Structure formats: C-alpha cells, structure tokens
Amino acid sequence: MIHGMEADRLGLVAHPKRSLAGKFFTSLVPPSLDRTESSLRQQWKLSGSLKVLPLDKDNIILFEFEKKRDKKEVVKGGPWNVDGAILVLKECSQDISMVDLDFSVACFKVKVIGLPKFNYTEDDVEKIAKKLNRFEKASASRLLH
Incomplete structure (x- = not known):
C-alpha cells in the first residue's frame, strides 16, 4: 500500500469515491488555483466542505468533497468553467494515477x-x-x- 508523500508524488487519490480530478481545456494560461477554488465554490453551492489540491504535474487539480452527494451534483451539473476556461472533470480511481487520466475528451x-x-x-x-x-x-x- 502507498501512503503520504509517495501517493502525492504518484498522483494517487486517498478518497476516490469523494474525489474528482480536473484540468482546464484551454490553450491559454489556466486560472490560478485560488481563482479556480473561489469561482467553483460560488458555482457549486456545496452542502459540505471541499479540499482543492494541485498536483505538481500536468496542471491537474484534485477536488475532494466531504459528501458524495456534492460530488454527484457537481458531475451532473457540468460542464463548468472559470473565467471562460472549460474545466474537464474526471472520476478518480484507487488504482489509477491522476496523471494517467485522459483529459482530452469530455461530453457536453x-x-x-x-x-x-x-x-x-x-x-x-x-x-x-x-x-x-x-x-x-x-x-x-x-x-x-
């Protein structure tokens, strides 16, 4: 089993059933992490807390929800954007690193x-x-x- 810093380094997710991986679909510089978090908190109107964590590689962001229901509503309510940049969200898995997720395709x-x-x-x-x-x-x- 992988723990702590090694999991972070590999891009593995501690709570995949409550997490989404996100990446901006843009040729421009994506919005900052602070701007992304602020904008999405306003748009999502969550009933529980949210952790927003950057992955050092490939501009991938981990969104970890306190409540599975919030995650489900976010997936259902998409697509989402921050300052005009579309955010592609993918389900996380216990077995797959976030850097191995395919962000090149999304349904809208x-x-x-x-x-x-x-x-x-x-x-x-x-x-x-x-x-x-x-x-x-x-x-x-x-x-x-």
Missing part, C-alpha cells in the same frame, strides 16, 4: 438557439452535431422537451 450538452422548434429532423440534428467535431448521440425528440 450543446443548446442551439434560433432554429424553428418544430422543423428539425434527426438528420438536421446530426448535421449540427457533426459541426461540433465529434459526437456520441443526437436526438431531435429530446430537443422538443
């Missing part, structure tokens, strides 16, 4: 504004989704609700 819902509501078809939705580079699924029926 996209809302298209200005199209007549009753005129799109599944084909139209797929065309719009393809403009976003890569997509998993698109549904015209879900757009009407």
Whole structure:
C-alpha cells in the first residue's frame, strides 16, 4: 500500500469515491488555483466542505468533497468553467494515477438557439452535431422537451 508523500508524488487519490480530478481545456494560461477554488465554490453551492489540491504535474487539480452527494451534483451539473476556461472533470480511481487520466475528451450538452422548434429532423440534428467535431448521440425528440 502507498501512503503520504509517495501517493502525492504518484498522483494517487486517498478518497476516490469523494474525489474528482480536473484540468482546464484551454490553450491559454489556466486560472490560478485560488481563482479556480473561489469561482467553483460560488458555482457549486456545496452542502459540505471541499479540499482543492494541485498536483505538481500536468496542471491537474484534485477536488475532494466531504459528501458524495456534492460530488454527484457537481458531475451532473457540468460542464463548468472559470473565467471562460472549460474545466474537464474526471472520476478518480484507487488504482489509477491522476496523471494517467485522459483529459482530452469530455461530453457536453450543446443548446442551439434560433432554429424553428418544430422543423428539425434527426438528420438536421446530426448535421449540427457533426459541426461540433465529434459526437456520441443526437436526438431531435429530446430537443422538443
């Protein structure tokens, strides 16, 4: 078993069920840790405490929640951003170092504004989704609700 400084050095997480790893998806300098923590605390409105810890490597941030429910709500409520920089959040694992997590892919819902509501078809939705580079699924029926 790995403890203390060695776990920190390897990027392992002490409480993976209550933790998320985050990395900013930006070509610019990401927001500071203090700015990130301040902004996200305002956005997340947590019922419990939160620890925000930097990992020395790869600009990865560990978010450790006191309550699993808070973590679940943060995942459900995303995507999140700080000063316009999108924060990609990933679930942590007991077995995988945070530096081994793949932050290059994230799923987002996209809302298209200005199209007549009753005129799109599944084909139209797929065309719009393809403009976003890569997509998993698109549904015209879900757009009407």
